[in-house]
Amino acid sequence: MSREICAGADIFFRETFEGNGRTCGSCHPVENNFTIDIPFIDALLDINPFDPLFVYEEDAELTDLETYELKTLGLIRENIDGFDDLDGKYVMRGVPHTLSLATTIAPDPAHEGADMPLHRTGWSGDGAPGSGSLRDFLTGAVTQHLPKDLSREAGVSFRPPTEEELELTLAYQLSLGRTNELDLTRVKLTDPQANEGRLAFLDPQRGRCNVCHSNAGANHLDTGRNRNLDTGARRAPATGNSPGAFDGGFGGVGLSAPNIDVLGRGILDGYGDGTFNTPPIIEAVDTPPFFHSNAFGDTIEAGISFYGTADFKQSPAARELEARFGSPLQLRNGDIDTMGRFLRVLNAAFNLDLAKQRLQAARVLARRFHDTRDDVQKRLMELAEVEIDDALLVLDANGAPLHPVSQYRLRQAKTEIAAALSAAGWSARESRISIALLRVQNARDQFGSNITYQLGQGNLMY
Ligand code: HEC
Numbered sequence: 001m002s003r004e005i006c007a008g009a010d011i012f013f014r015e016t017f018e019g020n021g022r023t024c025g026s027c028h029p030v031e032n033n034f035t036i037d038i039p040f041i042d043a044l045l046d047i048n049p050f051d052p053l054f055v056y057e058e059d060a061e062l063t064d065l066e067t068y069e070l071k072t073l074g075l076i077r078e079n080i081d082g083f084d085d086l087d088g089k090y091v092m093r094g095v096p097h098t099l100s101l102a103t104t105i106a107p108d109p110a111h112e113g114a115d116m117p118l119h120r121t122g123w124s125g126d127g128a129p130g131s132g133s134l135r136d137f138l139t140g141a142v143t144q145h146l147p148k149d150l151s152r153e154a155g156v157s158f159r160p161p162t163e164e165e166l167e168l169t170l171a172y173q174l175s176l177g178r179t180n181e182l183d184l185t186r187v188k189l190t191d192p193q194a195n196e197g198r199l200a201f202l203d204p205q206r207g208r209c210n211v212c213h214s215n216a217g218a219n220h221l222d223t224g225r226n227r228n229l230d231t232g233a234r235r236a237p238a239t240g241n242s243p244g245a246f247d248g249g250f251g252g253v254g255l256s257a258p259n260i261d262v263l264g265r266g267i268l269d270g271y272g273d274g275t276f277n278t279p280p281i282i283e284a285v286d287t288p289p290f291f292h293s294n295a296f297g298d299t300i301e302a303g304i305s306f307y308g309t310a311d312f313k314q315s316p317a318a319r320e321l322e323a324r325f326g327s328p329l330q331l332r333n334g335d336i337d338t339m340g341r342f343l344r345v346l347n348a349a350f351n352l353d354l355a356k357q358r359l360q361a362a363r364v365l366a367r368r369f370h371d372t373r374d375d376v377q378k379r380l381m382e383l384a385e386v387e388i389d390d391a392l393l394v395l396d397a398n399g400a401p402l403h404p405v406s407q408y409r410l411r412q413a414k415t416e417i418a419a420a421l422s423a424a425g426w427s428a429r430e431s432r433i434s435i436a437l438l439r440v441q442n443a444r445d446q447f448g449s450n451i452t453y454q455l456g457q458g459n460l461m462y
């Protein structure tokens, strides 16, 4: 384990930058796939209603840091187009997970230009200040989410990150989730419907998904890089409560008046060029709701149905593909469900690889350090179990559960983890972990072949 990744995780989860008490982990918690959603927020309210996430309710200086929609829709108030008009210029966005960033931020040369951000970060690809790099995102996030007061003055409202902190946090963030892409033409899935969903996803005459989310990642098929596109999702925001402006996506900083008709009402009602950044979807199934506005669905199938709507079909991005392939998108009956099953299997395989990675690390620690710092071994086991629970949820597809045998093995693995957690000493713990690992491997073996993820070391940090 590299020291940089450890130190970067320490900053991410514990550093408050002398601000309002929040950390990066307040909105990107490891135990909830680095995002927050309503079930997580509700559970947190039960455990600790004074968690710094809710600081805007306690501190008079921070009343306008968030809106009530954090608690009702999981939406965060973002001054993505600048801090010059706090009441008039902000958008409401869901919290994206920070998994697999190493594969999602390289900008597509199709959109190169003098003022383009160095990396594609955030829902609209322009989330970081300054150079627009992932490194600088930290400074932007501290300024946006962690200040003690809304003047957001560096050195007063918060302590700006040091050069070293920028480097370390960057190293940590690049080591989360996956570091490779799948090759979907070689992946074979055992579940016939999931495999059919894979074919629909790949087929430009059917799902057409693979053009933008090649190999179910975040990169464009033509360039292997991350592209911004106007897919029409902006036309259906989750919140009816109009903020100062609707979300116009990329660009918009420095504009003094709205420049885009976001909702299609014939009014200039937002800032930006209407494009958003393509997210990876291997990680999507267990991080609902979907899209920048959290407007689409609690299940992946509900998320995919967006592509059958007029908002998508009439969008510039859909029209461009229509011209390229000579016909409008023609999802067949059942394609949404089969593609849902396909993405469920990919996500569950990812969950189980994370679980294995953490269990293996716990076992190494047990063998090497026995009962010294067994709290670390236990936390890694708990975080492995969180992923197993996610896999179980993901496999429990709408009405037609996937891989019942795997689900059974996973429940057995959970029993072993429970026994390992309460074991009297390291040797009993170690042997329970070994059995849990076998069960998880056995469950995953049922899914198919060539679903091969390389994982970053940051997944072991908390
Ligand atoms: C109050 C909630 C909140 C806190 C605290 C928070 N974030 Fe975020 N984070 C968000 C939201 C909302 C977005 C989407 C921003 C956008 O679209 O530009 C985001 C996006 C990101 C992204 C982009 C992910 C991607 O896929 O492109 C990174 C990286 C990130 N945050 C890192 C951090 C770091 C580092 C910190 C700690 C300083 C932090 N965040 C603190 C809510 C939060």
Ligand code: HEC
Residues within 6 Å of the ligand: 123, 201, 207, 208, 209, 210, 211, 212, 213, 228, 229, 230, 231, 233, 234, 276, 277, 278, 279, 280, 281, 284, 287, 289, 290, 291, 292, 293, 303, 304, 307, 317, 318, 321, 339
């Ligand atoms: C023209 C490019 C394009 C095509 C084609 C496309 N997508 Fe997307 N997809 C995007 C962009 C851009 C976003 C982010 C949109 C936003 O947040 O407004 C997105 C978002 C998503 C999300 C939400 C992810 C999350 O974490 O919230 C899912 C799920 C998804 N797409 C699945 C699919 C599927 C399945 C298909 C095929 C039926 C498909 N996409 C076709 C560009 C595309």
